[in-house]
Amino acid sequence: MKDTTTxxxxxxxxxxxxxxxxxxxxxxxxxxxxxxQAQTVYGIQGRSTVLVWLRKYG
Incomplete structure (x- = not known):
C-alpha cells in the first residue's frame, strides 16, 4: 500500500x-x-537561512 500523504x-x-x-x-x-513566507513557499528549513542570505547578498 502506498503512502498517499503529501x-x-x-x-x-x-x-x-x-x-x-x-x-x-x-x-x-x-x-x-x-x-x-519565503521559507514556507520555497521549503527552506533553516530558521535563519534567508536572513543570512539577506545579509550576504542583499
Missing part, C-alpha cells in the same frame, strides 16, 4: 544554488514576501 520537500544545503538564493533575496527585498 510531505514538504526536505532540502539540503547543496540544493540552494546561487541563482535560487538571489531570487529569494530579491523577492524579499522587493517586499513581495517576508523572509518567513
Amino acid at each position: 510531505r514538504p520537500i526536505k532540502r539540503t544545503q547543496k540544493d540552494y544554488n546561487m541563482a535560487f538564493k538571489l531570487a529569494v533575496v530579491s523577492r524579499v527585498e522587493q517586499g513581495e514576501m517576508t523572509y518567513k
Whole structure:
C-alpha cells in the first residue's frame, strides 16, 4: 500500500544554488514576501537561512 500523504520537500544545503538564493533575496527585498513566507513557499528549513542570505547578498 502506498503512502498517499503529501510531505514538504526536505532540502539540503547543496540544493540552494546561487541563482535560487538571489531570487529569494530579491523577492524579499522587493517586499513581495517576508523572509518567513519565503521559507514556507520555497521549503527552506533553516530558521535563519534567508536572513543570512539577506545579509550576504542583499
